[in-house]
Amino acid sequence: MKSLLLFIFLVLITNSVFSQVVINELDCDTPGTDNMEFVELLSETPNFPLDGYVLVFFNGSDSGMNSSYFAIDLDGYITDVNGILLIGSNSVSPVPQLLISENVIQNGADAVAIYQANDFDFPEETVATIENLVDVLLYDTSDADDTDMIAIFSQDPRFVDIEQINEGSSNNTNSIQRFEDMDGNVTYTSTTPTPRQLNDGSGIIFNGISINIEQSQYNEGESFDITFTSETNVATNLDFNILLNNQGFNTSDYTGNTSITIPSGQSTASTTITLIDDSDDEGDEVTRIRFESLPVPYVQLNDNIEIRIVDNDFTMATFGTPLEPTYGTVASTQPNGYYNSLDGLADDALRQALQDIIAEEGVVRAQTYADVIDILKEADQNPENSNEVWLVYTEQGRPKLDFQTGSVSTGRWNREHTYPRSRGGFFDIEEDEIADGRNIFWNTTADSLRHGNSDAHALRAVDGPENSTRNNKHYGDPNLGGYDGSDASSGDPMRLGESFRGDAARSVLYMAVRFNGLAVVNGYPENGPGELGDLETLLDWHRTDPPDDYEMNRNNVVYTWQFNRNPFIDQPDLVEYIWGDNIGDVWDQQLSVSEFDLTNIHVFPNPTSNRIYIRGLQHDAKMDVLSIEGRQVKTFDLQGDGYVDLELSNGMYLLNLYSNNRQIVKKIIIN
Template sequence: MVQLSFGQIVINELDCDTPGTDDAEFLELKSDAPNFPLDGYVVVFFNGSTNPDTGENRSYMALDLDGYSTDVNGLLLIGSNTVSPIPQYIIPSNTIQNGADAVAVYQANDYDFPDLTTAYVDGALIDVLIYETNDSDGTGLVPIFSAFNPSIQMINEGAGGNANSIQRNNDGSYTVGTPTPRQLNDGSGIVLNGLLTTIAQTQYNEGDSFDITFTTEQNVTSDLSFSISLNNGSFNTSDYTGTTSLTIPTGQNSVTTTISLTDDSDDEGDEVLKISVLSLPTEYLKLNDKLEIRVVDNDYVVAAWGTPLNPTYGVVSSTQPAGYYDSLDGFSGAALKQAIQDIIANPAVVRAQTYADIIDILKEADQNPANSNQVWLLYTEQGRAKLDYQGSSSSSTGKWNREHVYCRSRGGFYSIKDDDIPDGKDIYWTTTADSLRHGNSDAHALRAADGPENSSRNNQNYGASEYDGPLGNSGSFKGDVARSIFYMVTRYNGIDVVNGYPVDTTPGFIGDLATLLEWHRNDPPDDYEMNRNNIVYTWQHNRNPFIDEPDLVEYLWGTHAGELWSQSLSVNDHDLVHVQVFPNPAKNGFYIKGIKAETRVELYSIDGRKIEGFKTNHDTFVDDNLSSGLYLLKLTSRGLSSLKKIIVE
């Protein structure tokens, strides 16, 4: 058996099965040093059953210990809130399986052990206990962990529903006996009185007041005085009022303080306060600590432009430098694409940022126009608090993360050295058209997305046969996606967009081109997308040309493919050619975008009956509560006419 050494963490006690509802099981860890920080450790539970769907020596739960420490006796108790005394680390009741199973401590992170990870031994393994409750299976765990301890054996807690626990002796052997949670197994040590912090909810608005209650497990025998801090990051004493020096009087077991959140006029963004108990005497134990409460800032800013669900046009102007696209005139086909690449991949100008920088870029570029404290989520078409970014080890539910529109496995680009360092705008890599690795962190093709929806999209191609967005989406993201793909295959060598749905076994291709062309046409660039283009430009010093000059798409892949591009002609030759009508098919009306001069708009049914007619000299929205069917839209300007078909669903 591995002996205890300085800084060593061992499994001190395990109660895997309890009488009745089996809701009082627990795990207790022990360090030889008191108050030992457990950052960098993880507890992993392995199922030793022979069921290939759930067991066969694979993990079913991993608990990251970052932020926790052992107490003055060197103990950390892990269990549900039905365990008495209350554990420091709370898990759901009836979670620890009865056996034959194993529990191990590694120097690692919980995300190193996703569910169904096969048990293994390496240099990161600190301690392991294989246990059972009169079970016949689970023997496969012994040979695996014998590489860690050749004499390792399975310890039997007793029959099912037993009142025992497995306890480690000081010599490293094990005893089965009456459970002693949060106490040293030999009866020595300090008997601690636990202090529990409770709050009613975890989110309040500026201007709200709330109570924090502190309760000891037993009445105090003398006045217990302690202090608390709420400071965390930008949240400090200017953001609240209330008593933070507290006393539980002799003979009592609780005290409550009321905190009032300051309602100022500053747009600080949502913040998180952290309740930390300070200066607690050694005979007391913090049962929980550093509870977080979100403080929602009601001073958020609403932009002058709309969200992709309620788009506006012409409010945000492109910040492209004068003459940015002049070098494209007179080119067509592959030469035109090369001329665009020469601009947006120019190594003397263009910068590549790290993948970690993308988080900060998205908080700015994907900011929700309706609430500056949120980002706008691509596929699910909703705002979400910037604070709800998914960390590397947290659940994705209710969180947002970074979505590669051109998915990494199809592009063949992944994180590289230093990609995990957020070093800001002024530290960057030089990049070229051949620097495909930088596609991993190109903000023109990375978007804020709902975590689970990002996983649902995975690495599918775009289109009805693979990924068309979540059920019931309005399609407000589709043009944005198309233009991001068109940007990527122009900016970088080695990737392309093709018709159909290519398999992902050979990186370099994504589809479906025909779908993306329709998405581009039916969802043209709006103010949200233009603002995004402007912000990314401040970081990368390049732009997505298909937002600034959307007609370029047609000259490379669409109706004008092979024709010579001329920036001046594209604007002035025949204004009506470039007018866009979207969405098409339409459900609740449609937009007419690209009108540059006074235009007569006439809407006809398919049988020639005129439904509406009016004049306009700017983009407009048509909503006539039309019934399902096919309609004709006639546009007349400067003596020229254009006829477009509209489908109403």
């Protein structure tokens, strides 16, 4: 009998605790980019600690299968004087006490629930449950009822009559708000959002304070004003502090008063911040202006205002950009003998030996997809500005800080797979979201195809919208608007410029050797993952755009992370022995002077507007430029590899090269 009474007492206590917190308001869909979504919790008593509670979001779609996609542990959070805890992104106004990323909350038909549990009790794809349930709200945006989700939560006697609440059609301006009458009856209404306020208009009404600045970017040495404005005049002096420190940006980088007072009876105050122009190359930085604290009854209408500080102490590389390439300045950092095992081999044996080098288990490392961001910041650094990355396709620099982290890609850069993921059959896993640094890595082999997702030899920094346009098209397919010189579907000019054609080719060919299950083939196959075209196009690109210093530098950088190299940058002629003109020939990387053959001379780019580079000369040489009819136009003396400005009118010419009593003729087009 005593045990039964104790059980009843515990049940009553538990139910009393469970009723302390409810879901008070939900805005699951907002116009535009959904950056103003929020959920609001309400406790029966003000300043209520939420330790031991977790907020869980469930996906009710057919693919979601009523399982969790996001969980927020509420330990350490306390509701305010009105009993409210607002959860949302920094774009919500007033700014929530608990910040989450933008566009996290799904539209429905879905559910959000409070449990007495921890976030690790609800890993992704945990099916909805009523165990330890505190409160739940089922919602949608004019979607059909999710009867399965309703059936799950209606098993709880408190929610036996639960219904799915409609916030409104897509891009609506409403929120779902909870109302409880004097008899404890609960109803929900879709109406104008009231974040950080009680739905019935009662309670303490906050006076909101906003932060205002004129620009979002300043240079070192400049000054700017920060103005603070309250919605209504303050009754007494309002004293508060602001913070500007953010990562490497600290008090050594600026001067100015960070203790602010809005005088009694007024609504504004300001301070001036001066950025110190030092001589350190710190890279561009971001400061975040934010309130340290505000007393009741004040709340921040906005917060965490970002300002970019442009560092004028950037450095420049000794080599050129892909648009202004240089050659021979950056040496390969391959270890001595790295490719020695290839000598004397041909055909499949040569290819297998090459794979054994670049996919050697126990030596080659695989990094996470998040690590690739840091790799690209180093490998694709703009030679003209160390604070930027150089973008494939658009061929321009972009600040490293502008990596895309949200749904908006305009003005941002992200990661482009030169071998499209859908054609390679490799995708993210959960661990790929962790950037754990150079010295934490996966063991990998030639069969570890999934690691193709994060192989930096086949990833490039790219403009966000351009990445979407690229999609998974084959290289050179005009029927798909391919990257071959014209976009057949729209008439747009090619997106892959001449300066990156060879880079893309060598990157894709590397993947075909590095991983089993990948192939580069002729034509434009549509037979599922594992094949990418067009081989003929890529071979042409490789030949007309040989490796430059920029590409060699990135090969060296990636090697420091992955412990493997792209051999077609170090030894470009290997391409011919595996796919091209030298198939069947025996490879020998060590060519003596007496064995030197003028057929190994490369002239590029071709076509060109003026300047050509000559690669492969081991002796002084002479070059006669002839018209297509054979008339000598110009003569140049060459001293090893270098470049020549032809300064010729448009047309086709012949280059007659003499070296070491040998001769070769190359065609060149000037346009």
